[in-house]
Amino acid sequence: MTSGSRHGGQRSEPTPRVRLVDVAREAGLSKTTVSAALNDTGRLSPAVREKARETARRMGYRPNATARQLRAGRAKLIGYVVGEAADAPSVFLESPYFARLTGATAATALRRGYALVLLPSGSLQSEWADLPLDAVVVTDPGADDRIVDDVLAAGIPVFSDRSVEGRQGAHWVDVDIDSAVRSVLDHFREQGARRPVLVVPDSTTRFHAEVFAAHREWCAEHGLPERVVRAGEPGNGPVVRAVETALAGGPVADGDPAAGGDRPGGGDRPDALLVVAEASPPLVLEAARRHGYDVPGDLLLVCVSEDATAEHTEPPVTTLSLRPEAIAEAGIDHLVKVLEHGSREPSGTLVPTRLDVRASSVRRHDQVVSGGSWPGPRRLA
Amino acid sequence: MTSGSRHGGQRSEPTPRVRLVDVAREAGLSKTTVSAALNDTGRLSPAVREKARETARRMGYRPNATARQLRAGRAKLIGYVVGEAADAPSVFLESPYFARLTGATAATALRRGYALVLLPSGSLQSEWADLPLDAVVVTDPGADDRIVDDVLAAGIPVFSDRSVEGRQGAHWVDVDIDSAVRSVLDHFREQGARRPVLVVPDSTTRFHAEVFAAHREWCAEHGLPERVVRAGEPGNGPVVRAVETALAGGPVADGDPAAGGDRPGGGDRPDALLVVAEASPPLVLEAARRHGYDVPGDLLLVCVSEDATAEHTEPPVTTLSLRPEAIAEAGIDHLVKVLEHGSREPSGTLVPTRLDVRASSVRRHDQVVSGGSWPGPRRLA
DNA sequence: TATTGATGCGGGAACGTTCCCGCACAAGGT
DNA sequence: ACCTTGTGCGGGAACGTTCCCGCATCAATA
Secondary structure (H helix, E strand, O other), rough: OOOOOOOOOOOOOOOOOHHHHHHHHHHOOOOHHHHHHHHHOOOOOHHHHHHHHHHHHOOOOOOOOOHHHHHHHHHHOOEEEEEOOOOOOOOOOOOHHHHHHHHHHHHHHHOOOOOOEEEOOOOOOOHHHHOOOHHHHEOOOOOOOOOOHHHHHOOOOOEOOOHHOOOEEEEEEEEEHHHHHHHHHHHHOOOOOOOOEEEEEEEEOHHHHHHHHHHHHHHOOOOOOOOOEEOOOOOHHHHHHHHHHHOOOOOOOOOOOOHHHHHOOHHHOEEEEOOOOOOOOHHHHHHHOOOOOOOOOEEEEEOOOHHHHHHHHHOOOEEEEHHHHHHHHHHHHHHOOOOOOHOOOOOEEEEOOOEEEEEOOOOHOOOOOOOOOOOOEEOOO | OOOOOOOOOOOOOOOOOOOOHHHHHHHHHHHHHHHHHHHHOOOHHHHHHHHHHHHHHHHHOOOOHHHHHHOOOOOOOOEEEEEEOOOOOOOOOHHHHHHHHHHHHHHHHOOOOOOEEEEEOOOOOHHHHHOOEEEEEEEEOOOOOHHHHHHHHOOOOOOOOOHHHHOEEEEEEEEEEEHHHHHHOOOOOOOOOOOOOEEEEEEHHHHHHHHHHHHHHHHHHOOOEEEEEEEOOOOHHHHHHHHHHHHHHHEEEEHHHHHHHHHHOOHHHOOEEEEEEOOOOHHHHHHHHHHHOOOOOOOOEEEEOOOHHHHHHHOOOOOOOOHHHHHHHHHHHHHHHHHOOOOOOOOEEOOOOEEEEEEOOOOHHHHHOOOOOOOOOOEOO
């Protein structure tokens, strides 16, 4: 069918992949010309350009990425580390948030032409040292984590959360947790709640620390006592127990055990609950019921969670979504910009959260009842 | 401190990375010699070898992985796809099993010198087409999944589960689910259970299909009716509901609704439960209690789960571990062997599971009580 | 008809490694 | 004295791209 050029014929060998020169020879052009044609660069006549493309297509040419990388000096590889180095041995990813963040980050990176390489938190420096990484993404580094320092020391740019702000070669993307916490607490207040309680895990993560700080500030501004219950660790079990603590004995004032004077006493039972721990909304709801609360009658409930089941409980649970997909996209876009336009300046991006207001946090008389399909949640910034 | 050689001094530039020739020049040797010294090949005098190494170390030389790859023809990159393409949009990884499998696979691969590239299930062919992948790992491909065909068509070896057995260029690692199911059912039988029920999600995954088949065979061999309850989908909610169905109304004979004559009637309540769905053991245990069962008095319970909380419930729950770390290691070892010793023959590895027998599946009089520390679970192959 | 400028294409170097050779030199045998 | 064998090291090609050039060719202008 085609002319000449059977320079070996097909053996049963692994297939000696077709190169640029092969296409060039077949098309009667030079590799330079074919390269220009395929990359849409250079000055070529439309006829030649098309001829080159057609030939390449016909021969099933696929460029050798490694050679490209070598020439370009960048490998288009991004390392991806998830936190919790010391504590949990590689039991990351289990939370819906991290799972979705990871998936979305990989997908977005891929669309931008970068591949995400998984770097389990236990990995030794020597194991990734000879990977041609253009950058490393570190999600939620623990306070004591060496990984950021190691990577920066190796001369590789780091993208992480706001905890790396200001460091040379480091960039950050973070969720606007301060606004988020405030918006929930304001929402509670609007709905008439006066004794909101915060349930948050006791971790070294910046995220949780910032939640706690935002809550503290808001309480101070509104002259309310801080009601916080700390869960020992993340995960459904401990968090549900913490919720039960909050609902049973009433909140514990953080920091000062002596301030617990107003603790038990039925009249001080919480009237709103903000659970910042990725607990399963149905489980939290059920815990509330077990303790005799009617939601949203006696207790307004908001969970920070990506769990889709929140929409299908009775009542549906208001959630604060951290929008992992949005964070992933903002992060990768930021990263690509820095990598390809080479600004070495430290820089950051703040991503807004989304509050999906559902029945669990709205006083009854406010409730919109529509037949058939759900009206969809009200959305606040 | 060191002699001479300031051939530019340090600018504020990105750092023009030190190459092999730089080391060679500094050491007064040729790049060939330095390369041989660092790679421990060739014929070199100990003195020269040491000199080269020392100089490289001093100059902070790190080889350019891309150049190496180009020369070697292999990029040491492995694609990693997780299943559920159509159904759930990138909500993989949430289960402890997949999370741990993923982490362990990445870690093992890294130790063997390969990097794992995350390929979200939605990714287009065009997105990974120009990655220099040496192989692609596909975990639990759905029955209708195109990904395996696409990758094979691109001439890239595939490593997946047993569903790819026999295909050219495909290799597999799988868990010995047949033995596993049998060992659990035998265990139930030894403990005196006569009406075991299987709870399994309704999915297109090979794993679940094989569980179902093994159960069917075992029942046939032992002359017992098949008692199966299918959960609509994986995830704690649906599975717990399925468990409740199993415990409340009694089991449903699969396939033939007319065979349900012996269904309700208190005397036919199940006396053993095998939950193959990664449900949280505490949740399942609680569901049993709600329905008035005493575990292990009235009901023996075994969960297929990697959830560590199983050890800490009261009673501790017997689990069948699929040993994700073992699968990861076996899989990567197999992969490396195929890649580096080039056998194109289709081949596979079967990995045994591990039954951690705890109190939830042992009749009281069998129970070993020891003071202080736990005696550790009995382990069956 | 020369001179300029633009256009179309190809030659060759470079990216940083590894590896096949070949050369120089020393030691041992005849 | 020669030839052989072995050891220690380096020169240069190759991996497959991209990109800087330079060389033709041709139209438009002086």
